[in-house]
Amino acid sequence: MTQDPDPEDPLIRKARLSRDRRDRWLREGDMSVGRRLAQIGVLGWIFVAPTLAGLFVGRWLDAQLGSGIFWTAPGIVLGLCLGGWTAWKWMNAQ
Numbered sequence: 573m574t575q576d577p578d579p580e581d582p583l584i585r586k587a588r589l590s591r592d593r594r595d596r597w598l599r600e601g602d603m604s605v606g607r608r609l610a611q612i613g614v615l616g617w618i619f620v621a622p623t624l625a626g627l628f629v630g631r632w633l634d635a636q637l638g639s640g641i642f643w644t645a646p647g648i649v650l651g652l653c654l655g656g657w658t659a660w661k662w663m664n665a666q
Contacts, residue, residue, distance in 0.1 A: 611666070618662055619655040626651025 603611075630647025634640060 615659055615662065619659045622655040622658065623648060623651035626654070 626647035626649070627644065628647075630641075630644035633643035633647070637643070
């Protein structure tokens with residue numbers, strides 16, 4: 573008697589993902605240059621928007637509290653981390 577492989581096994585998941593990507597590529601072919609440029613643009617905004625939001629929130633907090641740039645630096649770092657994490661998740665979903 574053979575048992576079915578565990579569907580939660582990371583190796584099986586990766587193999588299925590690879591197979592699905594290959595099947596999609598065989599069906600749809602390569603992406604156009606325009607679509608690739610659009611993905612690059614989306615990826616840029618996914619990364620930049622949280623960084624700018626962190627900058628603006630940090631500057632606003634500094635203006636409200638009169639603290640120089642005390643909150644601006646952590647806001648930028650938090651925005652960079654959030655943008656990087658979001659971009660990573662988006663790239664892995666594609």
